[in-house]
Amino acid sequence: MQLVLLYFNSVVGPEIFFSYPDSISDKVSKKMLGFFDLDMTDKFFEVSLIDEDLKLTNLYFEITSCWARGNKEMIMLSVIIGKDYNSELFYDTLKEYSYKMSSIVNLYKGFYTKGYLKEKDPEIDVKREELHNILIECYNNLDAKLKEKVVDEKIVKKFKKFEW
Amino acid sequence: MVIIMEKTHFFYIAGLIIISIISTYVLIHLPHGVPVLILESSFFLFGLGFNSTILLWTIGGYLLLRWFKTNRKNPSLIIWSISFFAYSLTFLAHIFRALGFPDANENLSPLHFFAWRWGMPCFAAGILYGILIILTDNKKLQTIPTFLTLGLGFLWLILGLFIIPSENPIEVTMYLFLHTIWIPICFTMSYVFAFYGYKAKEKGPKLVGLGFFILMVSYHGWAPWHFQDVVYLYFIWYFLFLLSLTPILIGFIVMTVEESKA
Numbered sequence: 551m552q553l554v555l556l557y558f559n560s561v562v563g564p565e566i567f568f569s570y571p572d573s574i575s576d577k578v579s580k581k582m583l584g585f586f587d588l589d590m591t592d593k594f595f596e597v598s599l600i601d602e603d604l605k606l607t608n609l610y611f612e613i614t615s616c617w618a619r620g621n622k623e624m625i626m627l628s629v630i631i632g633k634d635y636n637s638e639l640f641y642d643t644l645k646e647y648s649y650k651m652s653s654i655v656n657l658y659k660g661f662y663t664k665g666y667l668k669e670k671d672p673e674i675d676v677k678r679e680e681l682h683n684i685l686i687e688c689y690n691n692l693d694a695k696l697k698e699k700v701v702d703e704k705i706v707k708k709f710k711k712f713e714w
Numbered sequence: 715m716v717i718i719m720e721k722t723h724f725f726y727i728a729g730l731i732i733i734s735i736i737s738t739y740v741l742i743h744l745p746h747g748v749p750v751l752i753l754e755s756s757f758f759l760f761g762l763g764f765n766s767t768i769l770l771w772t773i774g775g776y777l778l779l780r781w782f783k784t785n786r787k788n789p790s791l792i793i794w795s796i797s798f799f800a801y802s803l804t805f806l807a808h809i810f811r812a813l814g815f816p817d818a819n820e821n822l823s824p825l826h827f828f829a830w831r832w833g834m835p836c837f838a839a840g841i842l843y844g845i846l847i848i849l850t851d852n853k854k855l856q857t858i859p860t861f862l863t864l865g866l867g868f869l870w871l872i873l874g875l876f877i878i879p880s881e882n883p884i885e886v887t888m889y890l891f892l893h894t895i896w897i898p899i900c901f902t903m904s905y906v907f908a909f910y911g912y913k914a915k916e917k918g919p920k921l922v923g924l925g926f927f928i929l930m931v932s933y934h935g936w937a938p939w940h941f942q943d944v945v946y947l948y949f950i951w952y953f954l955f956l957l958s959l960t961p962i963l964i965g966f967i968v969m970t971v972e973e974s975k976a
Contacts, residue, residue, distance in 0.1 A: 703913075706913050708848050711848075
């Protein structure tokens with residue numbers, strides 16, 4: 551399982567900001583950026599990547615920003631996992647962390663790297679670290695949920711392999 | 715119209731006629747039942763043994779039926795079926811003992827006890843093997859605990875009944891057997907079924923789990939209340955044991971129903 555955060559960089563367009571625990575392949579990365587560009591009505595959606603045998607579970611949301619165009623940062627939090635898993639398993643956790651991110655004052659500054667116009671703002675590094683910590687925590691929660699689900703499914707599958 | 719109705723409900727009408735004849739006879743003659751003196755002081759043992767045997771056979775029979783109906787592909791069903799039938803031997807003894815057959819009295823001698831109780835280690839090993847087949851594909855993990863249970867079960871019976879010197883060899887045997895094999899295995903069955911039921915959100919396995927839990931509790935009372943001065947309380951535990959078989963039977967039936975609905 552991988553957790554990925556994409557955001558809309560006002561200079562270069564959609565960009566992968568965070569990927570944990572590993573970086574994602576270029577092929578998957580390009581596809582994800584394409585999905586970010588889609589004008590989705592639903593905030594929560596899933597995409598199956600047949601060739602890669604993967605499923606992407608995505609939550610699109612926005613946080614207020616003083617620096618972004620339109621005063622909002624467009625963000626997509628995605629879980630990459632094997633195609634057999636039920637994406638609804640992750641919905642609550644993704645939603646919970648989207649609220650968390652929205653509730654932190656000036657978190658948007660974390661998206662702005664050095665070399666950007668506001669590079670002298672001392673909060674950039676602080677917010678970046680805060681954002682990073684939230685995402686790691688989110689990943690750990692998702693991972694724990696997944697492990698619990700795997701154990702649950704194990705016992706059910708063992709019984710269900712027989713007819714009763 | 716009346717004729718058509720009579721044909722459709724022939725058995726109901728025939729039943730009513732038979733009931734009317736019996737009731738008329740009873741109300742006119744007020745008959746006094748024929749005594750069965752042999753049951754005068756053992757009716758409770760007869761009743762408990764009879765009900766237990768019927769329930770154990772029903773569970774065993776149902777599992778056997780399901781084994782056939784599911785094209786003999788679920789080995790746990792046939793193993794558990796045989797186990798329940800083997801277990802019923804003990805309760806058959808109670809019926810015959812209550813009916814006055816001296817050799818059916820398992821308390822007559824350690825040998826008699828062994829003869830009517832060997833089904834219990836077989837049952838313990840059988841139900842354990844059935845659940846291990848489900849839980850693991852590893853043949854060693856399936857067979858080693860099963861044979862250990864079977865071997866230890868018989869070892870306790872032989873040691874307790876024939877080798878360890880004691881004034882109450884039967885009680886010593888049952889203390890050893892129940893508290894080292896029987897109760898832990900019943901708890902294992904209870905936990906596995908309840909856990910599966912909880913995770914699968916199904917009621918059938920939860921009921922089976924509940925049944926095995928009550929079965930386990932009832933056997934906690936076996937040895938301590940089997941002594942002559944407190945033996946009347948042993949029958950309360952026996953009633954509880956009898957109660958435990960009902961959720962096991964219903965649970966297995968509900969498992970089938972829930973599977974067909976899914």
